[in-house]
Structures are given as C-alpha cells and as structure tokens.
Amino acid sequence: MSWAVDNRAVKVARMQLINKWTFLGIPAIILTGSFLLSLAVFAVIPVPDAPKYSGAGQAVMWYFFALGIQSLTLTFPFSQGMSVSRRSFFLGTVGLFAVVALVVSGLYVLLGMAEVATKGWGMNGRMFALQWIADSGVGVQFLFYFALMMLLFILGFWFATVYKRWGATGMLVLWLAVGVLLVGLVALVTWQDWWAPVGTWLAAQGPLGITGWSLLFTALLGGGAYLTLRRATP
Amino acid sequence: MSAEIIRVDGLTKHYRGSGDGAPALDGVSFSIEADKIYGLLGRNGAGKTTIMSILTAQGFATAGSVRVFGQNPYENERVLNRICFIRESQKYPDDFNANHAFKAAALFFDNWDQSLAMRLAKDFQLPLKRRIKKLSRGQLSAVGVVIGLASRAELTFFDEPYLGLDAVARQLFYDRLVEDYTEYPRTIVLSSHLIDEVANLLEHVIVIDQGRIIMDDDAESLRGSAVAVAGQAARVEVFTAGRTVIHREGFGALASVTIDGVLSAGERAEAAELGLELAPVSLQQLVVRRTIKGAVDDGSADGAARQGTKQGDTARMEATR
Amino acid sequence: MIDDSKPIFLQIAEMIENDIVDGVLAEESQVPSTNEFAAFHRINPATAAKGVNLLVDDGILYKRRGIGMFVATGARDKLVGRRRDEFFVQYVKPLAREARKLGISSGQLAEMLGKEIDTDGAPGPTERVVAL
Structure with a gap:
C-alpha cells in the first residue's frame, strides 16, 4: 500500500518534470540572468570601500512563490484526470520542490563562498554572501536559504489551495483574516508597550532562529495546505 | 453473470451556493457490471458529470455511498489506478502540449498503449506540439478521447467526448471505441446527450433526469419496447385505451400516441384494420418522451412551466439527430 | 440497415x-x-x-x-420450412383482407398471383438483404 502510494508520488514528481522548463529551466534562467545583471551593475557603479548589495538573489525565490501557485491551480486538476490521489499529488509536488530547493540552496552557499573568495567578484559586490548570514557558517546558510525557499513555495501553494477550494470569497476571507491578525498583533504590542522586548527577542534569534521559525511556519502551512487539498475538487 | 464493479446507494449531492434549489443528485442508486459498455444518458445539467466525479473521487457526495471495485475510491490508489476519467472540461497544465499530456498518461495508466495514442492522434489530426490551451474545442476533446482510449483502464469514463468534434471525427471515435473494446474488453461508461449516435454501441442504458434515474435497462430490452400509433385521433384513442401511454401528440384530427409494450401479430393486424400506422420508437425518442412525461407527472404549475422549457430542449435534442 | x-x-x-x-x-x-x-x-x-x-x-x-x-447442414431447409408456415400469417392473411376490402374475388386474386409469379420467374426475392 505505502509502496504503491510512494511510487505514485514519484510519478507525480516525474509528471511535474515532463516539461523541464517549469521546475528547472526557468529557475536556471532567472538565476543566471539576475547574477549576470548584478555583475553588470556592480561593474558600472565604482564604489571601492563599502560593499555593493544586490537583491538579485531573491528573484528566483519570488518565482518559487509563483511556482507554488501554478503547480496547484493547473497541475492539480490534471493530476485528478490522471487518477492520482490528493495525497500522492501533494507528496510528489512538495517533495520535488524540496529537492529543487536543496539544490538551489547548495548553489547559493557555493556562490556565496566564491563571492567571498573573489572579494565580491573583484568588485566588492554582495549578492549571496549577505554579511549577517555569511558569518554564521555553511550549515546555517544552507538551512536558511532552504527554509526561505520552502516557505515561499508552500505559501503560494497554500493560497492556491484555498482559492481552489473556497474560490474568490475564500481568498478574500483569508486575506482579511491575515490582515486583522497582523493589525491586532501590532495593536497589542503597541498597547502593552512591548516593542522593546520584541526588538530584543528578534535580534536574539539570529539566522538560525529565523530559519527555525520559518521551517516551523512552513510545516504548519504545509499541513494546512494538505488538509485543505484533501477536500478540494478539480 | 458479470461481476459488479460499481455499487451506488442513495447518492445525493447538493452544490454549495445552489441555495434551497433542487439537488444535483437526489437519492441515486444503481450498479455497473464489468466489461460492458454503459450509456449514461440525460440532458445537460441532469447530473451525469456529478455522478462520474463522485465515482472517481474527484467530487464529493452530500449523502449516500459509493463502492468501486468493492472499495471506497476516495484517496484509494488501488481503486484509482484502475480508472480513467477525463472530464469534458478537463484542465491541463498551461505549458503542456498533447505530447506532454500523453507522456503523463503513460506514467499513470499501467495499460497505456503509446502506439495506439499516436495512431489516434493522427486519425484526429491532432497537432501534438501545439500548446493545449491554444487548441480548438474539438482538438481539446480529441486529447481527452485519445487518453481515454489509449489508457485501456479497466473502468473508463467518457464525459460527452464529442464536443466540438465534427460528424466524421465523432464516427471515428465510435468506430475506434468498438474496435478497441472488442480487442480489449473493459467497462466503458459513455455519457452523452446525443443518444441516437451512441445507441447501438451500448449494452446497458442509465438515463438520469433532474438528478434522478428514470431508466436503467438493457439497451436491447428497451429497443422495440414502445411503439408509436398514429392516425385518426378517435381511432388512436380506441386502440390505445387501457395501455400505458408514454407520450401523446395531437395535430387537429390526427394523433400520435406512444405506448409502452410490444404488440402481438394480432394487435398489429387490428391496427392495420383501423387504418393506423405503427412506427418504431428510437432509444432517443423513448428517452425524450419519458423525460417529458416525468415533468407532466409533477402535475403542479411549476411542472407545467418546466415542461415548457423542456419541450424547447426536446425540439433541440431532436433537431440534432 | x-x-x-x-x-x-x-x-x-x-x-x-x-x-x-x-x-x-x-x-x-x-x-x-x-x-x-x-x-x-x-x-x-x-x-x-x-x-x-x-x-x-x-x-x-x-x-x-x-x-x-x-x-449447419440442413439449416436452409429448416429456415425455409419455418418461413413457409409464417408466410400464411404474414402475407396471405393481409392480402386476403385487402382483397376483400377492394372486392377482389378469390378467382381474380389467384389469376393475379399466377401472372405475377410466372413473369417474375426467378426463385429468389428481388430485394435481398446481405448480412455483411
């Protein structure tokens, strides 16, 4: 039984890779493109002392957010036509993305090391080895990138699941709920005058703490997405 | 004789947002036996797609039970991987072309026959490398038909597979279906409202109307089970008195009455003596007339109003023949 | 068909x-x-x-x-025999009924039939349904 399920989940991953562009080609292009573009920008602005930061490393992460949405809205209904259970679809899709995220995270760490070794590509540029995270060691860096990518993908996946199951109304309710929650939290912190302790706590978390919290949040969202998907119709 | 592979009991479905309106399915019960071709017939919106969705665990029932291959199909890979159901409004990934879709189908359907898929795609003149979202309605239907046939799944559903296909392509589908079924017998459920086109292919017929099953019979026992008697209204009345009338039409002094049952040679002779004409009733006419009768039996003003709209549809249904 | x-x-x-x-x-x-x-x-x-x-x-x-x-051997004889029995009910009876209606006497009818069978001659029916 479980073998049959896992086998179908692997097939789902292979299905997601039938068109290689979606999970492999486009991320590779975004990664290379934003890297080359940043190098070009570094070369144009000559400031020798202070490091030049580029946000280009994020570009591919936002694509992962969109990928999370897309792999649900379009591929889920198709997988239903292929007689795939919701469980296999979830495991196969999220599993495949986890592998992609692992590879890209590794790549980020390697590029970050190269960046440090070449003194910012010889131009004191910073794209991968961001100061506060590069100081934490390879393991934490790797986990940090991985957690961030998973979070964005699952976030997109979960939003799309809610949309699939409850439609535009569900989406609206969800956004309102998130908004109310955030405003409520801010109001609570302000009212109780907790800003100082909150700031201290955040600063104390460091990259490893933030990574941990992201992974926890990702796991919660992933669980929520799975439970929502269990009753979704194509 | 044949093994029962589907058992449906008291299946009811209310769609969210349909308010207090009639349910999409209202206590539907039936069973399906292995290796036969079934026709799931009925008008648009009668509940055909809803039934197939629930049987394949793509949709959810409000009440009632469904057993497929003796088990609940929901999240049950052991049942699901023996089924193929490409819905009429099937969605495909945005970046997929037909080749991609066939590759995916080859992954999931154990009996997939790639050479059959390629042959069918050629027959239907399907552009394999064009993105599916850029295909015409007919080509989109053809993608579904190819997957349905080439999957050779033990239980295959075709959901109005002919939409957008021209007469030649539809005939091609019916021919290939009979051909492949003969070679690889399996259970086929064909949902359709073009009854005349598929009637001869069917071994068993299930007719659904307004979420209820109104006929569930062997196709052969339905054929010739009713007869239309036409002629002078008064004589038609005399001849049909005491019989079960399915449908009645009048044209001034003339009348045509469809009655249930087979006439004996003596009765046929009697009709001839009265100068009445006896005409066979096709499966489609039978279904249409039974469907209309259902509305009349409601008796209420609502029923009469519905009948009005129904007859419009009947005319359209018959016009498509 | x-x-x-x-x-x-x-x-x-x-x-x-x-x-x-x-x-x-x-x-x-x-x-x-x-x-x-x-x-x-x-x-x-x-x-x-x-x-x-x-x-x-x-x-x-x-x-x-x-x-x-x-x-099977003998299938044709069996079918022909059976059809001859049915012939009376299926063809002769309605023929007689119509003849009576039109006032055609049995003699006239026999004459008509004789003429028709002799001119048509050939044993098989003119319109033949081929099974395949």
Whole structure:
C-alpha cells in the first residue's frame, strides 16, 4: 500500500518534470540572468570601500512563490484526470520542490563562498554572501536559504489551495483574516508597550532562529495546505 | 453473470451556493457490471458529470455511498489506478502540449498503449506540439478521447467526448471505441446527450433526469419496447385505451400516441384494420418522451412551466439527430 | 440497415437467416465473426454475439472451437420450412383482407398471383438483404 502510494508520488514528481522548463529551466534562467545583471551593475557603479548589495538573489525565490501557485491551480486538476490521489499529488509536488530547493540552496552557499573568495567578484559586490548570514557558517546558510525557499513555495501553494477550494470569497476571507491578525498583533504590542522586548527577542534569534521559525511556519502551512487539498475538487 | 464493479446507494449531492434549489443528485442508486459498455444518458445539467466525479473521487457526495471495485475510491490508489476519467472540461497544465499530456498518461495508466495514442492522434489530426490551451474545442476533446482510449483502464469514463468534434471525427471515435473494446474488453461508461449516435454501441442504458434515474435497462430490452400509433385521433384513442401511454401528440384530427409494450401479430393486424400506422420508437425518442412525461407527472404549475422549457430542449435534442 | 423496430440481436439473426435462405451463406460455410458484425454495423459486440448465439441455440449455426461459426447442414431447409408456415400469417392473411376490402374475388386474386409469379420467374426475392 505505502509502496504503491510512494511510487505514485514519484510519478507525480516525474509528471511535474515532463516539461523541464517549469521546475528547472526557468529557475536556471532567472538565476543566471539576475547574477549576470548584478555583475553588470556592480561593474558600472565604482564604489571601492563599502560593499555593493544586490537583491538579485531573491528573484528566483519570488518565482518559487509563483511556482507554488501554478503547480496547484493547473497541475492539480490534471493530476485528478490522471487518477492520482490528493495525497500522492501533494507528496510528489512538495517533495520535488524540496529537492529543487536543496539544490538551489547548495548553489547559493557555493556562490556565496566564491563571492567571498573573489572579494565580491573583484568588485566588492554582495549578492549571496549577505554579511549577517555569511558569518554564521555553511550549515546555517544552507538551512536558511532552504527554509526561505520552502516557505515561499508552500505559501503560494497554500493560497492556491484555498482559492481552489473556497474560490474568490475564500481568498478574500483569508486575506482579511491575515490582515486583522497582523493589525491586532501590532495593536497589542503597541498597547502593552512591548516593542522593546520584541526588538530584543528578534535580534536574539539570529539566522538560525529565523530559519527555525520559518521551517516551523512552513510545516504548519504545509499541513494546512494538505488538509485543505484533501477536500478540494478539480 | 458479470461481476459488479460499481455499487451506488442513495447518492445525493447538493452544490454549495445552489441555495434551497433542487439537488444535483437526489437519492441515486444503481450498479455497473464489468466489461460492458454503459450509456449514461440525460440532458445537460441532469447530473451525469456529478455522478462520474463522485465515482472517481474527484467530487464529493452530500449523502449516500459509493463502492468501486468493492472499495471506497476516495484517496484509494488501488481503486484509482484502475480508472480513467477525463472530464469534458478537463484542465491541463498551461505549458503542456498533447505530447506532454500523453507522456503523463503513460506514467499513470499501467495499460497505456503509446502506439495506439499516436495512431489516434493522427486519425484526429491532432497537432501534438501545439500548446493545449491554444487548441480548438474539438482538438481539446480529441486529447481527452485519445487518453481515454489509449489508457485501456479497466473502468473508463467518457464525459460527452464529442464536443466540438465534427460528424466524421465523432464516427471515428465510435468506430475506434468498438474496435478497441472488442480487442480489449473493459467497462466503458459513455455519457452523452446525443443518444441516437451512441445507441447501438451500448449494452446497458442509465438515463438520469433532474438528478434522478428514470431508466436503467438493457439497451436491447428497451429497443422495440414502445411503439408509436398514429392516425385518426378517435381511432388512436380506441386502440390505445387501457395501455400505458408514454407520450401523446395531437395535430387537429390526427394523433400520435406512444405506448409502452410490444404488440402481438394480432394487435398489429387490428391496427392495420383501423387504418393506423405503427412506427418504431428510437432509444432517443423513448428517452425524450419519458423525460417529458416525468415533468407532466409533477402535475403542479411549476411542472407545467418546466415542461415548457423542456419541450424547447426536446425540439433541440431532436433537431440534432 | 439496423433500425429501431426491434432488438438489434434479432435483426442480426434475421440478416444471417436471410443470407442462408438466399444462398449467400452456403451450408458448412463460415459466418463472419461476432467482432466483424460489431465493427461493420457499429454495434455492441455483446449484442452481435447474442444474435449469433440465438442461431446456435436454434441449430442453424454451429461453433468450431478456435475457428469460428459455420452454417449447419440442413439449416436452409429448416429456415425455409419455418418461413413457409409464417408466410400464411404474414402475407396471405393481409392480402386476403385487402382483397376483400377492394372486392377482389378469390378467382381474380389467384389469376393475379399466377401472372405475377410466372413473369417474375426467378426463385429468389428481388430485394435481398446481405448480412455483411
């Protein structure tokens, strides 16, 4: 039984890779493109002392957010036509993305090391080895990138699941709920005058703490997405 | 004789947002036996797609039970991987072309026959490398038909597979279906409202109307089970008195009455003596007339109003023949 | 060729019978397979099989394992004999009824029939239904 399920989940991953562009080609292009573009920008602005930061490393992460949405809205209904259970679809899709995220995270760490070794590509540029995270060691860096990518993908996946199951109304309710929650939290912190302790706590978390919290949040969202998907119709 | 592979009991479905309106399915019960071709017939919106969705665990029932291959199909890979159901409004990934879709189908359907898929795609003149979202309605239907046939799944559903296909392509589908079924017998459920086109292919017929099953019979026992008697209204009345009338039409002094049952040679002779004409009733006419009768039996003003709209549809249904 | 007047399996059986009576299918010759009937008439194979089996049960056709269906020896005589019995009910009775209605005497009727049979001459019916 479980073998049959896992086998179908692997097939789902292979299905997601039938068109290689979606999970492999486009991320590779975004990664290379934003890297080359940043190098070009570094070369144009000559400031020798202070490091030049580029946000280009994020570009591919936002694509992962969109990928999370897309792999649900379009591929889920198709997988239903292929007689795939919701469980296999979830495991196969999220599993495949986890592998992609692992590879890209590794790549980020390697590029970050190269960046440090070449003194910012010889131009004191910073794209991968961001100061506060590069100081934490390879393991934490790797986990940090991985957690961030998973979070964005699952976030997109979960939003799309809610949309699939409850439609535009569900989406609206969800956004309102998130908004109310955030405003409520801010109001609570302000009212109780907790800003100082909150700031201290955040600063104390460091990259490893933030990574941990992201992974926890990702796991919660992933669980929520799975439970929502269990009753979704194509 | 044949093994029962589907058992449906008291299946009811209310769609969210349909308010207090009639349910999409209202206590539907039936069973399906292995290796036969079934026709799931009925008008648009009668509940055909809803039934197939629930049987394949793509949709959810409000009440009632469904057993497929003796088990609940929901999240049950052991049942699901023996089924193929490409819905009429099937969605495909945005970046997929037909080749991609066939590759995916080859992954999931154990009996997939790639050479059959390629042959069918050629027959239907399907552009394999064009993105599916850029295909015409007919080509989109053809993608579904190819997957349905080439999957050779033990239980295959075709959901109005002919939409957008021209007469030649539809005939091609019916021919290939009979051909492949003969070679690889399996259970086929064909949902359709073009009854005349598929009637001869069917071994068993299930007719659904307004979420209820109104006929569930062997196709052969339905054929010739009713007869239309036409002629002078008064004589038609005399001849049909005491019989079960399915449908009645009048044209001034003339009348045509469809009655249930087979006439004996003596009765046929009697009709001839009265100068009445006896005409066979096709499966489609039978279904249409039974469907209309259902509305009349409601008796209420609502029923009469519905009948009005129904007859419009009947005319359209018959016009498509 | 298939119509809605009666079950298809009966129509298939009748087509085969007609071909045997007409001599299109000789005794001990092979009958097209169920699948060939199904594909040709675009009908359900199970229905075609039912029609063929009707004739097997009747002793008109017989099965040779692994080869197919064949017309039994004596099948034609059997069918012709049966049809002669039916002929009276199916053709003579309505003919007589219509003749009475039109005031045609039995003598006139016999004369008409004699003329018609002699001129037409040929034994087989002019309109022949081929099963396949």
